[in-house]
Amino acid sequence: xxxxxxxxxxxxxxxxxxxxxxxxxxxxxxxxxxxxxxxxxxxxxxxxxxxxxxxxxxxxxxxxxxxxxxxxxxxxxxxxxxxxxxxxxxxxxxxxxxxxxxxxxxxxxxxxxxxxxxxxxxxxxxxxxxxxxxxxxxxxxxxxxxxxxxxxxxxxxxxxxxxxxxxxxxxxxxxxxxxxxxxxxxxxxxxxxxxxxxxxxxxxxxxxxxxxxxxxxxxxxxxxxxxxxxxxxxxxxxxxxxxxxxxxxxxxxxxxxxxxxxxxxxxxxxxxxxxxxxxxxxxxxxxxxxxxxxxxxxxxxxxxxxxxxxxxxxxxxxxxxxxxxxxxxxxx
Amino acid sequence: xxxxxxxxxxxxxxxxxxxxxxxxxxxxxxxxxxxxxxxxxxxxxxxxxxxxxxxxxxxxxxxxxxxxxxxxxxxxxxxxxxxxxxxxxxxxxxxxxxxxxxxxxxxxxxxxxxxxxxxxxxxxxxxxxxxxxxxxxxxxxxxxxxxxxxxxxxxxxxxxxxxxxxxxxxxxxxxxxxxxxxxxxxxxxxxxxxxxxxxxxxxxxxxxxxxxxxxxxxxxxxxxxxxxxxxxxxxxxxxxxxxxxxxxxxxxxxxxxxxxxxxxxxxxxxxxxxxxxxxxxxxxxxxxxxxxxxxxxxxxxxxxxxxxxxxxxxxxxxxxxxxxxxxxxxxx
Numbered sequence: 109x110x111x112x113x114x115x116x117x118x119x120x121x122x123x124x125x126x127x128x129x130x131x132x133x134x135x136x137x138x139x140x141x142x143x144x145x146x147x148x149x150x151x152x153x154x155x156x157x158x159x160x161x162x163x164x165x166x167x168x169x170x171x172x173x174x175x176x177x178x179x180x181x182x183x184x185x186x187x188x189x190x191x192x193x194x195x196x197x198x199x200x201x202x203x204x205x206x207x208x209x210x211x212x213x214x215x216x217x218x219x220x221x222x223x224x225x226x227x228x229x230x231x232x233x234x235x236x237x238x239x240x241x242x243x244x245x246x247x248x249x250x251x252x253x254x255x256x257x258x259x260x261x262x263x264x265x266x267x268x269x270x271x272x273x274x275x276x277x278x279x280x281x282x283x284x285x286x287x288x289x290x291x292x293x294x295x296x297x298x299x300x301x302x303x304x305x306x307x308x309x310x311x312x313x314x315x316x317x318x319x320x321x322x323x324x325x326x327x328x329x330x331x332x333x334x335x336x337x338x339x340x341x342x343x344x345x346x347x348x349x350x351x352x353x354x355x356x357x358x359x360x361x362x363x364x365x366x367x368x369x370x371x372x373x374x375x376x377x378x379x380x381x382x383x384x385x386x387x388x389x390x391x392x393x394x395x396x397x398x399x400x401x402x403x404x405x406x407x408x409x410x411x412x413x414x415x416x417x418x419x420x421x422x423x424x425x426x427x428x429x430x431x432x433x434x435x436x437x438x439x440x
Numbered sequence: 441x442x443x444x445x446x447x448x449x450x451x452x453x454x455x456x457x458x459x460x461x462x463x464x465x466x467x468x469x470x471x472x473x474x475x476x477x478x479x480x481x482x483x484x485x486x487x488x489x490x491x492x493x494x495x496x497x498x499x500x501x502x503x504x505x506x507x508x509x510x511x512x513x514x515x516x517x518x519x520x521x522x523x524x525x526x527x528x529x530x531x532x533x534x535x536x537x538x539x540x541x542x543x544x545x546x547x548x549x550x551x552x553x554x555x556x557x558x559x560x561x562x563x564x565x566x567x568x569x570x571x572x573x574x575x576x577x578x579x580x581x582x583x584x585x586x587x588x589x590x591x592x593x594x595x596x597x598x599x600x601x602x603x604x605x606x607x608x609x610x611x612x613x614x615x616x617x618x619x620x621x622x623x624x625x626x627x628x629x630x631x632x633x634x635x636x637x638x639x640x641x642x643x644x645x646x647x648x649x650x651x652x653x654x655x656x657x658x659x660x661x662x663x664x665x666x667x668x669x670x671x672x673x674x675x676x677x678x679x680x681x682x683x684x685x686x687x688x689x690x691x692x693x694x695x696x697x698x699x700x701x702x703x704x705x706x707x708x709x710x711x712x713x714x715x716x717x718x719x720x721x722x723x724x725x726x727x728x729x730x731x732x733x734x735x736x737x738x739x740x741x742x743x744x745x746x747x748x749x750x751x752x753x754x755x756x757x758x759x760x761x762x763x764x765x766x767x768x769x770x771x772x
Contacts, residue, residue: 321695
């Protein structure tokens, strides 16, 4: 409305509207003619996505109102390559800075094991040791200062092998899918095992996802008055590890509605609960799961028990074969 | 874009745009001429609100981009009357249903005290007893079933004294303020001590606030497979009591940005931390606090230590006098 109010002359307004109208018509024709998912090979997967989107946006019994067109995407292994985990490299960077500032940490676990590259320690102590490393390295800092560091890390990021920046490890077909969904009035949320304050530093630039549409792992925080300013202080303590069965409750808390489309990936069983939750929608729904089966262009890995793909088969979820369904893998 | 694509003829499109243009012009003129806050008396408070909104929406050094125009509002005592707490009545209703289903609860605290109207018990056991009553009455149910009951309660609500429905206990000046902010491209969030799943059942109808823009008190939840469907199960256990110092961390988690405008109320010191947090914005910011000083039209109450109003004075927050600043109090 604001720009309309400032226009004094009716004739200027009409001229602008005519130009806008012509542009809308042109772009509408271009969009209708163009393939919305050009990096996806033709086949059952691509068809299932396009059929679903048409179904829920076409007036009729399967129509879903715009406010309920909610899609949730996992991030690691779903929107970008998780080998190695970019956020894992950031944790390492933070841990090393912490050790440099407090050399006595070299003698304390899990920092000692990190410095000595003692893989056995981490194997032996499992998730607990990793959580401790993350919370110690991520805590004791304000959210705003943490995000300054995360942004600097993201800006300087180079993939250890390919030297690609972060943009270059995102999956081109998925960027097209996000745009296609938004063009059809979906709201896209990220629901990741990665930490919320880290992902918020990259989600807008890479995926067009605003900070409030990011759900992730959280540390406990508290408000503190610091230098006369009210700050959110990150405690070195895990709040929610947003993986597996934790994802649906996090979605319920942040969104307050069930998604109708969810995309995750196989590899660690992290998205089974989120996919099943979406399938409980009273609307038609679509479950997508990326299969990392492309050794040549990405990496090839699978779960020992193959649970994600077995569940997909049993529940009728759509498996995205990176090798077969994607014409291109990485964004340029 | 969708509706544009479906229009085949250019002439129809142009005609529609001309009509839309004429309507926009008319409504723009009407809006410019009309007072955006008609239920607010002229004076320093109304002026401070309008000046602030103009300041952050006018290009120049104080301009705030649309994505950062975030406003958070408390609910009880800020958007609607909190004497008595509507959600308190719902808790009572749930507790009574629970006792009817399990009569043995009559012998168990805090239900025994509730049945016997034993105020001393609640005074003696304070917040802990109330939290227990709420979590026991609110837990052991799926989120979706809980919300069905909350919606039925809201639809049937009648204020114990005035017999008004919920709409009639909302504050008309605040509804105008929410609209005025949205007309200026603010996103309005509710950040309440009330519970998130309850408020989500009334926020859209009463305030135009979508479920994902509601932040509130939460119970712990977990995902459960029930009758072949994945459900969010509410545990009878408090997660976050979203009051006082808990509000800023909740805002940081849900929104991921500092608001630039916050409105709370005096009465129990619940909004001081949220107001102070907003004041830490690097943008210009506005803190509003409703003073319940209108015995005749609403109720009159104050904190024993007067902390909210004292803090407002010390920090330069804008106090809204219900008596002096509001022409009308309740919505019709």
